[in-house]
Amino acid sequence: MDFQTKTLSLVAAASEKTDALVVLITEGAKPGKDVLSKLAGEAIAAGDFDPKAGKLLSLYKPAGVSARRVLLAGAGDGSAKAVRAAVASAVGMLKSQPVRKLVVLFAGPPSDAAIQASVVAAAESSYAYTTTKSKAEGRKITTVTLGVPDAAKVRAQVARAAGTVAGIEFAKEWGNRPPNHATPTLLGEAARSLARKGGIQCEVLGPKEVARLGMGSFMAVAQGSEEPLRFIVLKYNGAARSVTPVVLVGKGITFDTGGISIKPAGEMDEMKFDMCGAASVLGVFRALADIQPAVNVVGIIPACENMPDGRSLKPGDVVTSMSGQTIEVLNTDAEGRLILCDALTYAERFKPAAVVDIATLTGACVIALGGVRSGLFASDDKLAADLQSAGDRAQDLCWRMPLDDDYAEGLKTNFADVANVAGRAGGAITAAKFLQRFAGSFAWAHLDIAGTAWKSGGAKGSTGRPVPLLLEYLLARQPAPAAKAARKAR
Incomplete structure (x- = not known):
């Protein structure tokens, strides 16, 4: 699995061309005027989405968003544990769908531990053993891009997390x-x-x-x-x-x-x-x-x-x-x-x-x-x-x-x-x-x-x-x- 980073705001993420977009929503997040914030705010107000860790709301071709599939993923208090639960739930849902390229969007600056947790969770939830299967389908999701406010600040941590994933999977x-x-x-x-x-x-x-x-x-x-x-x-x-x-x-x-x-x-x-x-x-x-x-x-x-x-x-x-x-x-x-x-x-x-x-x-x-x-x-x-x-x-x-x-x-x-x-x-x-x-x-x-x-x-x-x-x-x-x-x- 290839892990990448990209500087993305909530506004820019709405125009991002990808097979699926996972938006991490923390509890108490302040609603903005951009399309993704509005979607999350309306869903929470209607009781259709709960930002508790691991909760999901799946949207298909929402207006104003380039990605065909959008998942609002509850990230709770934004801790590493909560982010891991959010990413695991989202990737677990998407791995059976025709998704190869995935963007995981952090609306605010993520902690170092949250970056590590998101990478490990994405890999773990999409892992597939194939070595001794004759007609096995391997991992469908091949690229995960972490959308963050400043990609340069997290690039080294993502590389370290990717190395950890390589070790876990070995x-x-x-x-x-x-x-x-x-x-x-x-x-x-x-x-x-x-x-x-x-x-x-x-x-x-x-x-x-x-x-x-x-x-x-x-x-x-x-x-x-x-x-x-x-x-x-x-x-x-x-x-x-x-x-x-x-x-x-x-x-x-x-x-x-x-x-x-x-x-x-x-x-x-x-x-x-x-x-x-x-x-x-x-x-x-x-x-x-x-x-x-x-x-x-x-x-x-x-x-x-x-x-x-x-x-x-x-x-x-x-x-x-x-x-x-x-x-x-x-x-x-x-x-x-x-x-x-x-x-x-x-x-x-x-x-x-x-x-x-x-x-x-x-x-x-x-x-x-x-x-x-x-x-x-x-x-x-x-x-x-x-x-x-x-x-x-x-x-x-x-x-x-x-x-x-x-x-x-x-x-x-x-x-x-x-x-x-x-x-x-x-x-x-x-x-x-x-x-x-x-x-x-x-x-x-x-x-x-x-x-x-x-x-x-x-x-x-x-x-x-x-x-x-x-x-x-x-x-x-x-x-x-x-x-x-x-x-x-x-």
């Missing part, structure tokens, strides 16, 4: 692909494709290299699959070498049967989404290539399948992690933490400023937080606060969960240093406590995205979360001059 693409079209090998190829873009380096390790590293926990999960594992390392260097990187670690279970502790058949197809943590890391790097911020970032993706086979990991097996800690595997369906723990140990070599792992880790987190907020666990209060604040700004919400040491009691075992599961109570927390054992040498956070990474039912598909949260966090870490310039761009 994550969606790989999250949505069927498991036979998103194997560990193919994930490695996707990562290599990013290295052809500016500032990104990629290394993909196979079974032999991983064995030499001593990643016994990761290898144990992969041993039941015919698909060879891949350990992917991405690097983006936008700052000076002296600037320590943030490391993002994404869980890459490209399909999860549960292994010997096999899952129920119902909805097992959705276990293709168990690599959405990995997809989010790929998406962040796709966005970094476009935005080119002054930060250093490392992405680590342990990728494999979790399959039942004669060679599969068994309940009761004890494996040795890269850190040297031994793990008793009581449930082979708690495999994500087994591959992440070795990736966290590997992350130490980068002497990171912070490490954030992202994983569809536990059903318990879905029970706790549903699909609204991702679960946030952190060993460092500032890191936790920065991530939560970034999520709030990006409208990609998370919620901090506890990490009291008492929660680790259930991970004790007579046969190894630690068990990979505790009881059912507090399952998301005990999973985080397991990971924390392997993240003691750096500031660490864990995002459990099991409830937010994808949707089920008629809207089944990847959400691309938490790419917006992670990008907002990374962009806020830019050195003061770059951060100041970025704020001006926003």
